[in-house]
Amino acid sequence: MNDKAKDTRKGRARRKASDIKADLIAVVVAVTDGYPCVLTIGQANALPSGPFEFDHRSLQSGLRAWVEQQTGQPLGYIEQLYTFADRDRIGAEDQLRVISISYLALTRKEYAIASAKPCWGSWYDYFPWEDHRSGTPPVVLDVLRPCLIEWARGASGGEARRERRRRAAVAFGFDDRAWNEELVLQRYELLYEAGLVEEAARGAHEGALTPVPSRSMIADHRRILATGIARLRSKIKYRPVVFELMAPVFTLLQLQRTVEALAGRLVNKPNFRRLIEQQELVEETGETTTETGGRPAKLYRFRHAVLDETVIAGTKLPQTRG
Amino acid sequence: MNDKAKDTRKGRARRKASDIKADLIAVVVAVTDGYPCVLTIGQANALPSGPFEFDHRSLQSGLRAWVEQQTGQPLGYIEQLYTFADRDRIGAEDQLRVISISYLALTRKEYAIASAKPCWGSWYDYFPWEDHRSGTPPVVLDVLRPCLIEWARGASGGEARRERRRRAAVAFGFDDRAWNEELVLQRYELLYEAGLVEEAARGAHEGALTPVPSRSMIADHRRILATGIARLRSKIKYRPVVFELMAPVFTLLQLQRTVEALAGRLVNKPNFRRLIEQQELVEETGETTTETGGRPAKLYRFRHAVLDETVIAGTKLPQTRG
DNA sequence: CCCCCTTATAACCAGATTGACTATAATTGG
DNA sequence: CCAATTATAGTCAATCTGGTTATAAGGGGG
Incomplete structure (x- = not known):
């Protein structure tokens, strides 16, 4: 073995394939009161992230561990965004290639543990034009x-x-x-x-x-956030993912407001209701709430069964072209 | 440094984050004569793949290099499929975590260089039920x-x-x-x-x-192929990616047959034509071909301009629900 | 040379979906 | 009891979709 040669002229020697580091980066989204929020660390200028380590069971579980450690926020729904490793992102001294694996996670703030100090901010602070x-x-x-x-x-x-x-x-x-x-x-x-x-x-x-x-972010985190927002705005139109952001029980207007917060545009109320109902995405709980002012609103819950029934088919939310 | 400790009790010592290897795996697709084909190596039981190395400019260029080296096939359109690193995929001796980054590439066989021996097979050999x-x-x-x-x-x-x-x-x-x-x-x-x-x-x-x-494949390659097929079948419905698989000039029926080969189902001819035309995805070349038998068919070419115009919006191919 | 077969192309029609608007019901708060 | 607010139901036209039918234009066989 030429371990000695490697150890003496460290950086500049020929590189092995294993001189690689993998970073996990999370875009964690929640919606409250019509504000689409993203979870950050530092001075609200960085996304939660950390290296993939040997004792992580999988990439996703490594991500969960880092986010929970840094923010106290446990994650529910997770999907992959993108993996990249351009030369721009080389580590210091040019000795290490860094692969960045980014994820989109949907959650609710209520889950947060009080111990940590989760830092939520409207994503429109970073993208006011959206x-x-x-x-x-x-x-x-x-x-x-x-x-x-x-x-x-x-x-x-x-x-x-x-x-x-x-x-x-x-x-x-x-x-x-x-x-x-x-x-x-x-x-x-x-x-x-x-x-x-x-x-x-x-x-x-x-x-x-x-x-x-x-508001800006370190490195390319704002770009990753943009990727996450784009993915989410696209996905709510053909997969019932909004419900990951809702409380277990909600009114149809609350659901609509959440969709509007994500899409950054208003949708037509009667059409929205029709679309939700005809797809049988929700079922009435039988109860109503008067907290919304005006006439009491029926409360609904998500029919988790639809995830099995249609598996991955139909189930599209409004195209929000209003 | 405890390099010595690491070198002596190699495998069983605590691992650094950099004991990581990244593998690039490609699902390369082409369509000829109504057969959707996938590029393989070995006994047609493995996808082209290779480790991400230090002198690769980016993940994509590393992938291109490996595929071209192993099959002589240069790649055009590439998109990422998925990145994973489950414990199941641990390398021998449990000493190395392997991250697999898979890609979907669309190309045409004509591009292939004669020197190498590209091995193409219908993907329905691997999925006869599809x-x-x-x-x-x-x-x-x-x-x-x-x-x-x-x-x-x-x-x-x-x-x-x-x-x-x-x-x-x-x-x-x-x-x-x-x-x-x-x-x-x-x-x-x-x-x-x-x-x-x-x-x-x-x-x-x-x-x-x-x-x-x-037909089966080594490791989880067949699963990755399934992921690629699913992505492609979904994507042709809302992005004009089929054209990556077409010759520069083609008839509308040839285009339809390609879509059908990918989707694994037939589409309605008049509806298909209407959809293509009303989206202005193609333009007539002014010429016709008699090679198709019957009445000569007009030849079309893809309007690359649409990629700019609609950027990422509309432009959907038929839903093939017929 | 004519007829038939194949393929291309155009026109048409009914049902479903979509976007937008209007009307009515049920509360709260003054 | 009235006004304001919100929920809910119903309507209508434009569009889109899946499907069918009819016509045009070539080549090949008898």
């Missing part, structure tokens, strides 16, 4: 649009300028295009490319443009 | 159904028996249920659980049932 529930937010038209137009003007060549204009228009719904709430990642990447988010300046980019007012 | 283009295949009703009924009978307790019956019925469309072509993975896992595929017997399972006639 909340269209009260119409297009001012920041889009007043800040982003002029900045992006300016950015497009900076391209070299007329064709490149038109291309930038078109991309911005598609992503943000300019020029009478429809807003598509699923394009979260495309929008973030466009702003990154245009130097309009804080983290774009870190890599010693060109002219340091003044970033759009929004 | 091809419903000529109606429900005999193996489903004559072999799988009785075997699964027998398996359900073997459960302990009436409730467990009913549960098994129901799961089998949902997955395979028994008892007047509709066949859902997307449940590829559920079906495979059900057969695995029932001991009806060859690899289920490897883990020294209970009674060695006689497996259903079908």
Whole structure:
């Protein structure tokens, strides 16, 4: 064995395949009172994460362990987001390749243990341009649009300028295009490319443009969050995952408000009810609540049986194209 | 440093986080003459794969390198399938955790370089029960159904028996249920659980049932293939990925046959044409071909522009519910 | 050379789904 | 008891979907 050679000229020697580290990163989401919240650590600028270790039974259980240790929040529903290992993400000294495996988890804050200090924040603090529930937010038209137009003007060549204009228009719904709430990642990447988010300046980019007012995160965590939001906004339309975020018993309006918080746009009330009922996703508990003001609302619970019945088929939530 | 301690009692000492190996595994798909084919190595019983190494620029480029080296097939479209690292997949001697990162790649055989010996096989060799283009295949009703009924009978307790019956019925469309072509993975896992595929017997399972006639693969490669097929069958319905499998110029019927090969079921011809045209996914080349027999068919090409226009929105292929 | 067979292409129709709107019922709070 | 608020039911048109039928344009065999 050439262990000695390896030990003496550590970093610069040829690398073995096992000089690899795997990081687990979690986007943990909960919704309360119409606010879609994400779980963070540090100064609310990092997602819970930690290395995959030898005694972790699986990737998922390793993730659960890290999140619970760092935030006291136990996780229920988990799904994988993406795995990546680009050169940009190399560890210090270039000695280690880091593979990042990111996950989306859905939970409810009530689960949280009091001992730890879970740090929840509305994800619209990080993406103020994504909340269209009260119409297009001012920041889009007043800040982003002029900045992006300016950015497009900076391209070299007329064709490149038109291309930038078109991309911005598609992503943000300019020029009478429809807003598509699923394009979260495309929008973030466009702003990154245009130097309009804080983290774009870190890599010693060109002219340091003044970033759009929004909360940032360390490394590429905000990008991972964007991926999680996009995945969730897409998934609620064809899988009954919203219920992971609901209390065991809820009213239909509460369910609708949760969907709207996630999608960042309002849906039509009668149509929403019809869609939920005709898919038999929920059943009445027989009770009502008056806590909502007005006429008492029937309480419902999720029919867990549908997960077996339709397995993975149909079961789509409203397309929220209203 | 306790390098010495580590070197002497190698395997059994406490492990560092870096005792990790990452494997890249590819499900490479092409379609020719109505056969959906998968690229294999060895005795057509393994997917192309190899470890992620230090000089790979990214996971994807590492995958491309391995596939090209092992099969001579360059890859075009690639998307990630899943990353896993369960204890089952531990390396020999329990000294190494292996993380497997699987990908789905779409390509055309024409690309293949003559030097290597690419080994293509219809994926229905591995999943004979998945091809419903000529109606429900005999193996489903004559072999799988009785075997699964027998398996359900073997459960302990009436409730467990009913549960098994129901799961089998949902997955395979028994008892007047509709066949859902997307449940590829559920079906495979059900057969695995029932001991009806060859690899289920490897883990020294209970009674060695006689497996259903079908081609098997090493390790869990067949399971990964099932994941890839399921993803592809789902994705062709809402993203224009079929075109990655088509020649630059094609007739609408050729496009339809490709979709049918993937979905394992027939679609309605006029509806298919209407769907393709109204989405403006293709444009006429102005030429026609008589190679198809009968009346000459117009030739079309994919409008790559749609990838920009709709970005990630709409653009869905037929739901193939016919 | 004509007829038949095959495939391409166009037109049509009924049922289901969707989006949007309107009306009515049941509470609370002043 | 009235007004405000919320829940719930019903309606209507536009669209989409699955399916069928009819017509056009080639090649090949008798």
